[in-house]
Structure formats: structure tokens, C-alpha cells
Amino acid sequence: MDNTAEQNGAQQPTKTQASFEIHPLRDMLAGEVHARPFRPVETPRVLHHMAFLSDVDAAEELEALARFCTAHGALPPGPGARHHVVTLGGAELRWERHTEFTTMTLAVAPPPNDAFAAPNIASLSAFLPKPPGPLIAATRLALVPMEDDLPDLGMFDASSLCVARADSGGAVVATDFRPDPSGFTRMLVANARLTPARAGALVQRLLEIETYRTLAILGLPEAQRIRPIVDRIESELAALTLRMKDEVGLQLSRELLEKLVGLAAEVESEAAGATYRFGATRAYWELVTQRFVSIREERIPGYGSIEGFLSRRMKPALRTCDSVERRLTDLSQKLARTSNLLRTRVDIELESQNRDLLQSMNRRARLQLRLQRTVEGLSVAAVSYYIVGLIGYLAKGGEKVLGIAFDPSLATAAAVPVAVLLVWLLVRRIRGGHTDE
Structure with a gap:
């Protein structure tokens, strides 16, 4: 009776139990080993x-x-x-x-x-x-x-x-x-x-x-097509490098940088299509070598073996593909390094130009400061002259209005240093306020 209850309990899941979540690719992954x-x-x-x-x-x-x-x-x-x-x-x-x-x-x-x-x-x-x-x-x-x-x-x-x-x-x-x-x-x-x-x-x-x-041999025509392109770009890169060494100038550096960017774009465009083909060539040849092991080939005296024949005939083509792929990779790295050097050179030339420009701006600022001080001196004299003139008019009028006997010219002369000092202090204060801002 107890064994039957235990069996029935084992067969029927309880309400607290939950079914496993099945991965949507489980059946496909399990059946892949039986695909062929x-x-x-x-x-x-x-x-x-x-x-x-x-x-x-x-x-x-x-x-x-x-x-x-x-x-x-x-x-x-x-x-x-x-x-x-x-x-x-x-x-x-x-x-x-x-x-x-x-x-x-x-x-x-x-x-x-x-x-x-x-x-x-x-x-x-x-x-x-x-x-x-x-x-x-x-x-x-x-x-x-x-x-x-x-x-x-x-x-x-x-x-x-x-x-x-x-x-x-x-x-x-x-x-x-x-x-x-x-x-x-x-x-x-x-x-x-x-x-x-x-x-x-x-x-x-x-x-x-x-x-x-x-x-696997499909990579050979691609390598033969790309090899002349790699030769041409390598020659152009060597010529551009010599120009970088012998010639200077910001405009020239910009022209060389534009050419380098164009060559780099061409290399990356060719590499984008060739990388897959060369990778597939290696993968297919690896499958061929695995099949050699699977058939357990034994050589018969007087005849060549399948593995030996294919290896001897295929290896040159495979090496050609590897060589072109390595040259593409190396050329891409060389272009990147050359472009970085040229960009550094352009940055240095731009910094030199900016330095010269700042020095020129500093000279102009000093000249403007001198001119400003000259104008300030002239303005102090002009404003003081007008103030002293006003004081002279007031002195002449005051003698008649107030009836006090004094010499207007002495009052005007005494006002000159006071007016100049006050105007100079006012101009200095205004300039100091602008400098603080």
C-alpha cells in the first residue's frame, strides 16, 4: 500500500514542481551530429x-x-x-x-x-x-x-x-x-x-x-587577382614615405595624408572580401586532411598516394593564399603606422602655426596696450583742460556775482593740479574695473 502511494506520487508532479524551460535550439543542436x-x-x-x-x-x-x-x-x-x-x-x-x-x-x-x-x-x-x-x-x-x-x-x-x-x-x-x-x-x-x-x-x-x-583552391584566383593590387599599393606607399622624408610643409602633409587614407581604404576593401575566401581555403584544406586520416590510406609500392599527390600539388596554391593574406595584413598595418606618423607631423605643424599665431596676437595686444595708455594720457590732459576751463568761467562769474575781490587766474591755476589728479584717478579706477572683469 505504501509502495503504491510512493509510486503514484513519483509519477504525478506536485503543484510546486515546474517544468524545465527548453532551449529553442536544443533539437537542432542535438540533431546536428546526425545531419549527414x-x-x-x-x-x-x-x-x-x-x-x-x-x-x-x-x-x-x-x-x-x-x-x-x-x-x-x-x-x-x-x-x-x-x-x-x-x-x-x-x-x-x-x-x-x-x-x-x-x-x-x-x-x-x-x-x-x-x-x-x-x-x-x-x-x-x-x-x-x-x-x-x-x-x-x-x-x-x-x-x-x-x-x-x-x-x-x-x-x-x-x-x-x-x-x-x-x-x-x-x-x-x-x-x-x-x-x-x-x-x-x-x-x-x-x-x-x-x-x-x-x-x-x-x-x-x-x-x-x-x-x-x-x-579550397578557390582562394588561388582571389590571391592572383589581389597580388598585383598589393604590389602597386606597396610601391605607392614607398614613394609616399620618401616624400614624407624629403619634403615638408603643411599643405604637402595634407595631400600625402589624403593619399594614404585612399590607399588604406582600398586595402581594407580588398581585405574585406579576401579574408573570408582565404579563411574558407584553410578550413576546406583542414577538412581534406581530416578525411585523409579517416580513410586510413596505405600506399601501394609503385604508385603515388592520394594524400601525397594532393599535398604536393595543393601546397603551393595554399602558400600563395597565405602569402597574399599576410601581405594584405602587413600592408594594412604599414598604412596605419604611416598615417599615424603623418597625422603627428600635421599636428606638430599645426601647433607650430598656432604658436606663431599666438605670438603675433601677443605682439598686437602689447601694441594695443601701449596705444591705449597713450590715449589714456591724452584723454586725461583733454578732460583736465575742459574742467580747468569750466573752473575759470566759474571764477570769473563768482567775482561779479558774489562781489568778492579775487584773481580768477589764480583760482584757475590752482585748479589745474587738482583737476589733473582727479581725472587721472578716475581713469585709473575705470581701467582697474575693466581689468578685474
């Missing part, structure tokens, strides 16, 4: 793998894929889907959307005589959904059973042929990384003992190596 699962691949099978750069948004691309699925009687992808599989009779189409590209992999039964005797890209495009952008990579991979120690390799170019054992010797992989007349890069995988699941994992990793190494 390996598909089992039966032997024999031919896979046509194509990668397209994405020039449209995800909603438009999903809508095109949904129309394709509806037209072929298959289930359309769900909202926000990143991968989808469509069964088309005996064929299977696998669609995947990545950050900047989309892949479509069509798996079909091989032709009876030649596994690579399949349609070219132009004819195959009529049987696939509308791509989101231009084709960037195309690979035809033939998975066949191993009959001899090594499969027939006569179809490949001997100058770039790579042959190696993969997945602990479970299969032999051969490719020359050259597009055939139909437009596909050919890969041959001879299955010795791999299960469909292991074969599917190996096939997907090989296709990813070809796709990612093609996308």
Missing part, C-alpha cells in the same frame, strides 16, 4: 557526385527540390532540411546543403560493360533538381568488387595516377584527379571485404576529399 549520416552502398554501384555553389537562399532551393520530389512521386523535404534522400526507381538521389555549396549524389547500378560509361553532365542535368548555382565539382565514383590484387587501371592518366589501399586494406582506391570527356573526375573503388555500411562511409569521405579540395 553515411548511407550504406551496395557493391557494385556508380555514384555521380556534383557540387554547386549556392547563389539562392535556402527557401528557394528547398522549393525547387520539393517540386522535383512531387513530380517523381517522392516525399518532399521538411522545413529547413539540410539533407534529403529521394528514391527514383533503382536509383537514389542524395541532396545536401552546406554553408556555401550544395551537393547532389545520384547512385545508380553500373552499366554491364564499363562502370564509367555513364551519361555526361549535360545529359544528366535533365534528371536532377534545379541547382542553386554554378557547378564547381563533379566526380563519378565506381564501386566494384575486387577481382584481382589490383583493378584495371588503364583508364587513368599514368602521370597523375594515385593508387592506395583504404580502410585497413578493405578496398583499393584509384584516381587521376582529371576530368574525363564527359566532365567527371573518375574514382575507382575496388571493394575487397567492406560491408555496405563501411563502403558507404569510405565512398562519402572520398567524394568529400574531391569536393573540399576543389573548394
Whole structure:
């Protein structure tokens, strides 16, 4: 009875308990590790793998894929889907959307005589959904059973042929990384003992190596385009620096500063677009190196390995991208330092001009002060003269009005020092009041 009550209490939450708040991205984050699962691949099978750069948004691309699925009687992808599989009779189409590209992999039964005797890209495009952008990579991979120690390799170019054992010797992989007349890069995988699941994992990793190494090389054209621009700006910066060293003047400094600002704006504009491309190149090449580890490649004597061939051919292009990126960064820093030096020079020249201007203003102020004192002296004399004149008139009138006998000229003379002293004191007081304010 008590155990039953305890069980019932455990099953029903009390009123004080509250449900957990679920993060809106929890399901997406949990499902990300299962976003692109390996598909089992039966032997024999031919896979046509194509990668397209994405020039449209995800909603438009999903809508095109949904129309394709509806037209072929298959289930359309769900909202926000990143991968989808469509069964088309005996064929299977696998669609995947990545950050900047989309892949479509069509798996079909091989032709009876030649596994690579399949349609070219132009004819195959009529049987696939509308791509989101231009084709960037195309690979035809033939998975066949191993009959001899090594499969027939006569179809490949001997100058770039790579042959190696993969997945602990479970299969032999051969490719020359050259597009055939139909437009596909050919890969041959001879299955010795791999299960469909292991074969599917190996096939997907090989296709990813070809796709990612093609996308990694996209940084090379960008580096080749930017390198002449960097050369030109470096030359202009050197010439401007020499002018800064040999010539002086505020007007010249302003002209040089305007040119430096223009060069810095050009560098930052180029760097803004190139930084993403060069960063993507490093990221894609890192994915390629990870896939090398995943396939567990073992070299076959007499043949070059896939990792060795791609590393030897790709490293110069990758170093070129790194070099141009470093030059862009260094050039931006040099322009910033030169601009700061020139701004400092302009500030010093402006301060020198301001100092000269202040000195000139001080001289003018001293001259005005002297003129003011002269005017004050003249004004004291003039005002005193008028006051003494008034006192003289009063003295002459007072003798007649009051009837007192005194000499008006003596009264006028006696008033002169008193008037001058009083006027001088008044002018001084007025000037002192203005100085205090």
C-alpha cells in the first residue's frame, strides 16, 4: 500500500514542481551530429557526385527540390532540411546543403560493360533538381568488387595516377584527379571485404576529399587577382614615405595624408572580401586532411598516394593564399603606422602655426596696450583742460556775482593740479574695473 502511494506520487508532479524551460535550439543542436549520416552502398554501384555553389537562399532551393520530389512521386523535404534522400526507381538521389555549396549524389547500378560509361553532365542535368548555382565539382565514383590484387587501371592518366589501399586494406582506391570527356573526375573503388555500411562511409569521405579540395583552391584566383593590387599599393606607399622624408610643409602633409587614407581604404576593401575566401581555403584544406586520416590510406609500392599527390600539388596554391593574406595584413598595418606618423607631423605643424599665431596676437595686444595708455594720457590732459576751463568761467562769474575781490587766474591755476589728479584717478579706477572683469 505504501509502495503504491510512493509510486503514484513519483509519477504525478506536485503543484510546486515546474517544468524545465527548453532551449529553442536544443533539437537542432542535438540533431546536428546526425545531419549527414553515411548511407550504406551496395557493391557494385556508380555514384555521380556534383557540387554547386549556392547563389539562392535556402527557401528557394528547398522549393525547387520539393517540386522535383512531387513530380517523381517522392516525399518532399521538411522545413529547413539540410539533407534529403529521394528514391527514383533503382536509383537514389542524395541532396545536401552546406554553408556555401550544395551537393547532389545520384547512385545508380553500373552499366554491364564499363562502370564509367555513364551519361555526361549535360545529359544528366535533365534528371536532377534545379541547382542553386554554378557547378564547381563533379566526380563519378565506381564501386566494384575486387577481382584481382589490383583493378584495371588503364583508364587513368599514368602521370597523375594515385593508387592506395583504404580502410585497413578493405578496398583499393584509384584516381587521376582529371576530368574525363564527359566532365567527371573518375574514382575507382575496388571493394575487397567492406560491408555496405563501411563502403558507404569510405565512398562519402572520398567524394568529400574531391569536393573540399576543389573548394579550397578557390582562394588561388582571389590571391592572383589581389597580388598585383598589393604590389602597386606597396610601391605607392614607398614613394609616399620618401616624400614624407624629403619634403615638408603643411599643405604637402595634407595631400600625402589624403593619399594614404585612399590607399588604406582600398586595402581594407580588398581585405574585406579576401579574408573570408582565404579563411574558407584553410578550413576546406583542414577538412581534406581530416578525411585523409579517416580513410586510413596505405600506399601501394609503385604508385603515388592520394594524400601525397594532393599535398604536393595543393601546397603551393595554399602558400600563395597565405602569402597574399599576410601581405594584405602587413600592408594594412604599414598604412596605419604611416598615417599615424603623418597625422603627428600635421599636428606638430599645426601647433607650430598656432604658436606663431599666438605670438603675433601677443605682439598686437602689447601694441594695443601701449596705444591705449597713450590715449589714456591724452584723454586725461583733454578732460583736465575742459574742467580747468569750466573752473575759470566759474571764477570769473563768482567775482561779479558774489562781489568778492579775487584773481580768477589764480583760482584757475590752482585748479589745474587738482583737476589733473582727479581725472587721472578716475581713469585709473575705470581701467582697474575693466581689468578685474
